[in-house]
């Protein structure tokens with residue numbers, strides 16, 4: 284069986300390895316729950332993006348919200364990436380990791396004045412603006428501090444990316460972007476506003492997209508708009524096609540990034556837009572299958588209707604199953620010979636929604652370490668402290684080396700900003 288994450292994640296004999304390290308050994312050494320990432324897997328996921336865009340002006344902006352650990356950001360910064368950020372906090376992370384503000388695109392439907400000022404002062408490459416109201420405020424803030432905000436409007440191409448409703452963003456009924464019909468007028472307004480310089484256009488139609496067709500549809504709609512906008516005398520330099528490429532969690536077969544990009548570039552060239560700089564904002568497809576969450580089996584609770592395998596990781600560590608009913612593979616880091624049984628893998632948090640996997644065929648015993656697969660994206664970044672549980676530690680591996688890139692939180696960390704009332 285090939286695991287999502289192969290070849291960087293594979294069994295050698297009975298033991299599951301990431302790169303050249305046994306995950307069972309890493310769990311024993313660092314404790315559980317533990318996120319483990321492979322730097323090699325991240326760079327291997329980036330390579331097809333860079334290869335497909337070689338020879339033309341381009342920028343791959345890693346979507347920070349998918350995995351914002353400083354060492355992860357540092358890895359992508361060193362590989363030449365820019366960053367797609369959605370908050371001032373993410374901007375601080377990028378700068379702390381050695382990223383270049385000049386390669387940052389600032390996305391998000393609700394940027395505050397403070398965040399706008401922060402982005403302007405740092406010199407971000409572009410604000411991806413999502414409404415006329417935001418445009419007016421950005422113009423005001425930029426003028427006040429004597430700066431110019433480079434902007435691109437996020438247009439909503441109204442295409443169905445065919446994903447879960449919570450992660451589909453390019454349809455009319457959701458909060459993201461400027462509607463197709465008003466985009467031309469909004470660009471004309473942007474071109475007149477003081478402190479604003481129009482530099483591009485962008486769209487982002489959703490997440491975990493496993494087909495090429497929605498991207499091609501969106502691209503056609505965006506290019507129609509580019510032509511309509513430029514006909515009014517506003518020039519656009521770059522074309523930002525967002526992120527959203529899916530990964531294999533179970534049996535999905537998303538296109539390879541280079542195949543997707545080749546088809547997009549073919550359309551861009553055929554329609555005479557080949558001179559434009561191309562920007563992508565991938566998150567999940569760069570890190571999702573480069574990480575696992577390790578968790579120890581605490582108790583087995585066989586029952587009449589269900590067998591529960593209680594592990595020490597919970598919905599606060601990895602929220603995707605509880606939030607989206609997402610399927611994530613679960614395997615034992617040390618294969619057992621015995622017969623398998625069907626288990627619901629659940630955490631210790633006091634919610635029925637606290638499960639990591641349902642009806643999983645596993646051979647397990649208390650003390651075993653399980654790996655939840657494809658956990659490199661939207662895992663740690665969505666973690667919370669619910670039930671006063673400290674967030675997990677994180678380790679980065681590369682070959683036979685391993686580094687702790689985030690220490691485990693202890694309870695004192697969690698209430699250090701709280702205060703008792705006076706008498």
Ligand SMILES: *Cc1c(COP(=O)(O)O)cnc(C)c1O
Nearest residue numbers: 346390490526527564565566567
């Ligand atoms: C979340 C997000 C991304 C990254 O999406 P993935 O599905 O992780 O590739 C890119 N751009 C914007 C604007 C986003 O909100």
